[in-house]
Amino acid sequence: MRKIAHLREADLLELSKNIFRKGKSIRFQAKGWSMRPFIRDGDIIVVSPIENSSIKTGDVVFYLTTENKVMVHRVIRKHKKGNRMIMFIKGDATFSSPEKVEMQDVLGKIVEVERNGQKKRLDTKLYTIKGLLFAGISPFSQWTYPFLSKIKKYFNN
16 A cells, blocks of 8 residues: 655645756645546646646646645636736636636646546647637536536436
8 A cells, every 4th residue: 555645735836846847747646626527536646847838728737826825727728918928727627717827837737647547648639629628618617517417427327
């Protein structure tokens, strides 16, 4: 059995920044429900360092919020303001407005999700299309998420 180390958020932030500076990826267990069904509580995610040009609409990113918390959510829109790139980021299962995040606050990009021993790479064409779909329906998530959940339950019974 693997032992999982629990880090304080500030320690995770500092450790991840140091690892990303070396060009390496980090792997940790996701907590929370804001990215359901794409990423679930307990999934293992792999985050790679990013280049400014490598973040696209639909990508799932590891970023620093205005409250200095680390978060994993989806880029639903990008906007260039002068020489700054602003990302509009939102959890797939959240009904709130997207958060505005400056490019320098995006720390990494989720490249893999592991659930029940199955690994799914997010840098494939299929997951790029799924990411764009999730980003596209994000403004309507308060209606689509409950509806799609009911459909999934119906077909799983």
